[in-house]
Amino acid sequence: MADAPESPLRTAAELRALPRAPNGLRAVVMTMGALHEGHATLVRAARDRVGPYGQVVVTVFVNPLQFGAGEDLDRYPRTLEADLRTAREAGADAVFAPSVDEVYPGGEPQVRVSAGPMGERLEGAHRPGHFDGMLTVVAKLLHLTAPDLALYGQKDAQQLALIRRMARDLNFPVEIVGVETVREADGLALSSRNRYLSAADRAAALGLSKALFAAREAAPLGPAAARKAARGVLDAEDGRHGTHGKGEKGGTGGPDSTGHAPPSPLLLDYLALIDPADFTEVPDDHSGDAVLAVAAKVGTTRLIDNIPLEFGAER
Numbered sequence: 001m002a003d004a005p006e007s008p009l010r011t012a013a014e015l016r017a018l019p020r021a022p023n024g025l026r027a028v029v030m031t032m033g034a035l036h037e038g039h040a041t042l043v044r045a046a047r048d049r050v051g052p053y054g055q056v057v058v059t060v061f062v063n064p065l066q067f068g069a070g071e072d073l074d075r076y077p078r079t080l081e082a083d084l085r086t087a088r089e090a091g092a093d094a095v096f097a098p099s100v101d102e103v104y105p106g107g108e109p110q111v112r113v114s115a116g117p118m119g120e121r122l123e124g125a126h127r128p129g130h131f132d133g134m135l136t137v138v139a140k141l142l143h144l145t146a147p148d149l150a151l152y153g154q155k156d157a158q159q160l161a162l163i164r165r166m167a168r169d170l171n172f173p174v175e176i177v178g179v180e181t182v183r184e185a186d187g188l189a190l191s192s193r194n195r196y197l198s199a200a201d202r203a204a205a206l207g208l209s210k211a212l213f214a215a216r217e218a219a220p221l222g223p224a225a226a227r228k229a230a231r232g233v234l235d236a237e238d239g240r241h242g243t244h245g246k247g248e249k250g251g252t253g254g255p256d257s258t259g260h261a262p263p264s265p266l267l268l269d270y271l272a273l274i275d276p277a278d279f280t281e282v283p284d285d286h287s288g289d290a291v292l293a294v295a296a297k298v299g300t301t302r303l304i305d306n307i308p309l310e311f312g313a314e315r
Helices: 012-016 037-050 081-092 130-145 157-169 192-197 197-223 223-239
Strands: 026-031 055-060 092-094 151-152 175-179 266-274 288-298 301-311
Touching: 012 026, 012 130, 012 192, 026 037, 026 092, 026 175, 037 081, 037 151, 037 175, 037 197, 055 081, 055 130, 081 092, 130 157, 157 175, 157 288, 175 197, 192 197, 192 301, 197 223, 197 266, 197 288, 223 288
Parallel strands: 026 055, 026 151, 055 092, 151 175
Antiparallel strands: 266 288, 288 301
16 A cells, blocks of 8 residues: 555646556546545445555545535535545545546536436436436546546435446456445435534434335335335325425424524435336335435435345245
8 A cells, every 4th residue: 555645646648647556456436525424434445455555545635516406516515634644544545636628628527428318318318418417527536537446425325226227338457446435324315415414404314214214124025015114114204393294394483492492304305116127116026135215405415325135035
């Protein structure tokens, strides 16, 4: 392992000049910064995979192509100094933190990677063009970093599935590795956006992981039971927080009898039990692997989460 990064690499030329050990593997962990324990887990997993003589490169780049109209590009946290420390402590050898002009020297690219039908479902339906922008920058960063393997968190399940599909369909010479979602002690999936949650928002947000865990408990009874269990938790949270149905706010919004503001509503975008191969809904008689995915807005913050499930296995 080389000396840990004290300052980032800023240009493609600096990245190309980064020395590699003979026969040593290179792993890349791609991030948009604001690194947390979930990212650190990816870096540690990368270090374990490449060993002491391999190389781990972390990229930090807030990709404008992934943000749609009204989304939080300008609000997205930039914490590069803290990110360097986190990457270093987790075992990274280098951090590549290019400018927008370095990644897109001719301005926004006219030729982009299309996510295809899978990219139009779930997150793609709610964020048109998001996955095209994500895959375009992932393709560029894979070319620039030239890794043997690239690691991504399973929390972004649709993103991971699309990157795997792109690597397979377009013959990228890289192994795509998924790493299990990292959660806080209360079950909330780690996310850079969690910092935007108030205490009331966070209380409501826990409904997402509770619903997923309820589905996991019900999974031995089949897909219909798993869906019902998750929906039951979300409906209960909906009522407890004074909301009624998908995307509908209820209650007066004023303080309760104690003078405290009521818990924030959890406004559901979707709850979907899908086939991880193409992100289409699975039928009630499905057997094999599936992913239960959920997305909701809590306060001003949109959160996603998911859990892998298996149906039809011997019990």
